[in-house]
Amino acid sequence: MTATDPVPLAQAMIRCRSVTPADDGALNVVQRALEPLGFACTRLAYGPDDYRVDNLFARRGSGGPHFCYAGHTDVVPPGDVAAWSDDPFSGVVRDGMLYGRGACDMKGGIAAFIAGLTDYLAAKPSHAGSISLLITGDEEARSVDGTARVLEWMQANGQIPDMALVGEPTSRKALGDTIKIGRRGSLTGHITVHGKQGHSAYPALADNPVHRLVAALGPLLAAPLDHGSEFFPPTTLQVTGFDVGNTASNVIPATARAMLNIRFNDLHSSASLTERLHAALKAAGCRYDLQADCSGESFLTRPGPFVDALSRAVLRSTGVEPALDTGGGTSDARFIARYCPVAEFGAVGAALHQVNEYAPVEELRRLAATYRVVLEELLG
CATH class of the missing domain: 3.40.630.10 (Zn peptidases)
Known part of the structure; x- marks a missing residue:
């Protein structure tokens, strides 16, 4: 003592x-x-x-x-x-x-x-x-x-x-x-996917942003981003928010939003992960806005x-x-x-x-x- x-x-x-x-x-x-x-x-x-x-x-x-x-x-x-x-x-x-x-x-x-x-x-x-x-x-x-x-x-x-x-x-x-x-580093992403509002009975006349956003997030969640490194555990991606602001069950909304947080190891940087998010959104054919904020590498x-x-x-x-x-x-x-x-x-x-x-x-x-x-x- x-x-x-x-x-x-x-x-x-x-x-x-x-x-x-x-x-x-x-x-x-x-x-x-x-x-x-x-x-x-x-x-x-x-x-x-x-x-x-x-x-x-x-x-x-x-x-x-x-x-x-x-x-x-x-x-x-x-x-x-x-x-x-x-x-x-x-x-x-x-x-x-x-x-x-x-x-x-x-x-x-x-x-x-x-x-x-x-x-x-x-x-x-x-x-x-x-x-x-x-x-x-x-x-x-x-x-x-x-x-x-x-x-x-x-x-x-x-x-x-x-x-x-x-x-x-x-x-x-x-x-x-x-x-x-x-x-680990921490990257927060705010995603807004833009579609076209329409009646759920006539989907061909609309563009459902929920479907596109789900299609973009699916591959990101389906497999680990990595398996860890010498001193770090695997990188994790958690979807922490999902919202369309829609109260009508028969309306395809015009926008869909998601919020996610990535805790990443030394195999990544905030820049490389941001590019990965862009690539997933583009692959799903999204018209989107992405705001990525890194609180620390x-x-x-x-x-x-x-x-x-x-x-x-x-x-x-x-x-x-x-x-x-x-x-x-x-x-x-x-x-x-x-x-x-x-x-x-x-x-x-x-x-x-x-x-x-x-x-x-x-x-x-x-x-x-x-x-x-x-x-x-x-x-x-």
Whole structure:
């Protein structure tokens, strides 16, 4: 365990009602914890006046190697407050559990890193290289004016790290069982197929867009897009919406719409998958509009010195040999991967975004100890 307890810092952050894009003082809590440790803190605000996002970049040291810890203090809304046992922003500890929105995702993780960092610096005040933190207030919603914008500032100001660790709750069943070394990409497609309205008794006088849309989607769903790659599972395509806006059973509609989401591995890009959608629609003879939006390309940090050091640290601290994984949704690591090697490691994510979100107190303390060992492995 660490000498520094992460729980009080986690409680102080949880008590800030930082539902995206509000900050409510959460980054002030982080800054006040870092400045006495010798970190120079820079606050960076982006976005329009009605959606202003506050971010924090903090760095200690100027030499290499430069290690960066990334995380977010914004949280999702609590939902039905009446369903919570306590105020979602109370940060109450009961029966060994810390409760509150952000306890698991990921104010608890940030507090654990700062606790481990505090003990590491006490033992190694003259450590090699430099340490930075990139803490954003825009991860849970738009993800436009947070990490991506701060990275642009970091590049312009010579602050890009040599390696980065995102503290998302990656562990599945036990602390230490999973390190994420990549993520699948995500492509959303909005398809509108145009036909000709008509009476269902006279189909020759109409052009049924539903039939054409079904014919286009059929081949995409009939066979897998791939069978996976070395570190990734197979790409998946899910139709998530289908609508014709028609209430009359005897009318062939003029348009048919579908929405789909593709979670893709490193065998594809958003551009190649978009072309595949175009090809399927053209093969079915569709007159169509396609809007394709990619929230992030797939990325992979291959095993090497950085990933190996993380794995050694986790094994040393927890006794668990971590699996290297690329599953799950997207995270801010997708932005960092454009600049430097990045991996993700954090607590067990059993309660993220749930009513009565919680983090076991002892797990937070063990996570803090593990982050201290990570710093030892990476910086000596």
